[in-house]
Amino acid sequence: MDIDKPDISEFLAGAADFEQRMRTAQSDLAKAVVTGRSGDGTVVVMASGMGKLQAVRVDPKVYDARDAVALQTAIAEAVQAAADNAGRLAQQKMGPIEIALH
Template sequence: MNALLQQAQQMQQQMVSAQEELADARVDGTVGDGLVTVTVSGTGELVGVKIKKDSFDPADPEDLEDLIVAAFRDARAKSDALAAEAMGPLAGGLGGLGGGQGEVGPGGAPFGF
């Protein structure tokens, strides 16, 4: 029983460390040949938007809106992949300790943590 508790504590420490690394990571999503770049953290938090000067028609803001959304989706998909990569090995090692072996929630975080 002590070994199981020790393993759970070690997994929790590794999980916290992985989550901290993800919070510090930055991922870019770029669309329109670099017209719009969105930066998100490894946890999916929006941390920056860059728009090339004179890259859109002010009379048609919907185009710019669509580019921002597309760039965010691109960045978020990369962020989710990064989180799954970082958390996947930890989630797989939970066995019966969490929400099931290998089950992950939004952003790659294992259920139950």
């Protein structure tokens, strides 16, 4: 047997460890809350680390302006920012995936 190559039990143990780390990361992401804010700060979106929308907060001053297009833009910016933050958190939690086959 070549000592440079892992045996099947080492491979299976590594796979089980990897699966557990991914399950833990997924659970952590589901519990985490990320936010996204519009460029003008009038809209804040909260989502889980998995990207599930939880809440949208709109500053009441946007109603005074009665500018539907500006509000739509602010909502889209906040949602995109929350999605970007969820993606960064997922990358931090999951890390790069390395698979080494010997």
